[in-house]
Amino acid sequence: MTREEARCKLEEYRVRIDDLDRRIVELLNERTRVVEDIGRVKRSAELPIYEPRREEQVFENISQASADGPLTNEAVRRIYERIIDEMRMIQRVRMEGRGEN
Amino acid sequence: MTREEARCKLEEYRVRIDDLDRRIVELLNERTRVVEDIGRVKRSAELPIYEPRREEQVFENISQASADGPLTNEAVRRIYERIIDEMRMIQRVRMEGRGEN
Numbered sequence: 001m002t003r004e005e006a007r008c009k010l011e012e013y014r015v016r017i018d019d020l021d022r023r024i025v026e027l028l029n030e031r032t033r034v035v036e037d038i039g040r041v042k043r044s045a046e047l048p049i050y051e052p053r054r055e056e057q058v059f060e061n062i063s064q065a066s067a068d069g070p071l072t073n074e075a076v077r078r079i080y081e082r083i084i085d086e087m088r089m090i091q092r093v094r095m096e097g098r099g100e101n
Numbered sequence: 102m103t104r105e106e107a108r109c110k111l112e113e114y115r116v117r118i119d120d121l122d123r124r125i126v127e128l129l130n131e132r133t134r135v136v137e138d139i140g141r142v143k144r145s146a147e148l149p150i151y152e153p154r155r156e157e158q159v160f161e162n163i164s165q166a167s168a169d170g171p172l173t174n175e176a177v178r179r180i181y182e183r184i185i186d187e188m189r190m191i192q193r194v195r196m197e198g199r200g201e202n
Contacts (some may be wrong), residue, residue, distance in 0.1 A: 001142065002146070002181075003129075003147075003148065006143070007148075013138055014155070017135055017136070017139075018159075020131055020135070021132070021159065021162055021163050023128055024132070027124055027128070029119045029172050031125070033117070033118045033171060034118055034121070037114055042111070043108070044107070045103070045108075046104075047104065047107060047108075050176060057119075058119075058122065061123065061161045063124040065196055067127045070130060070191065071126075071128065071191070075187040075190070076126060078181070079183050079184055079186055082126050082179060084112065086176040090173070098149075
C-alpha cells in the first residue's frame, strides 16, 4: 500500500470513528438522563442511592454484551467504572445544588 | 410516591439502562475494530501510530456531540480518555504479539 492509498483509507476510517463517537456520546447522555430519573425516584421514596448489587448486575450485563470482543472484559469494565463514576458525580452535584435552594 | 411504586419505576429504568449499555458496548467494540484497521494500515504504510492532532479532533467531535448535555464537557472527555487509552493498550498487545511470531 502506498502512503497516498494509506492516507485515503485512514480518512475513510476516521469518518467512521467520528460517526461512532457521536452515537456513543448520544447514548451516554441518554444513560445520564435515566440515571438522573433514577436519582429523583430514589430520593422521593427515600430509597438508598448506592446499591452495590445493582452495580454488579450492570457489570454482568456489559460483560455478556461484550463476550465476542475485541475489547477484553477487563477493558470494558475499566471504561464502565469511569462512566459510572462520572454519572455518580453529576448526581452528587445536582443533589448538593438542590440542597442549597 | 410509595416505595412499591418507586420500585416499579426503578425496574423500568433499569431495563432501559441495560438496553443502553448493550448498545454502548456494541459501538465500543465496533470502534475498537476500526482502530485495529487503522493500526494495520499505518503499519503497512509505515506511518506514525500516535498523532496528537488527530486526538484533538476526536475530542472536538465528542464535545460538539455532547453540547446539550447533561454530561459536562469534562465528564465526556474523561470517559473518552479512558476509552482511547484502552484501545491503545489493545493495539500495543496485538503489535507485540505479532512481533513475537
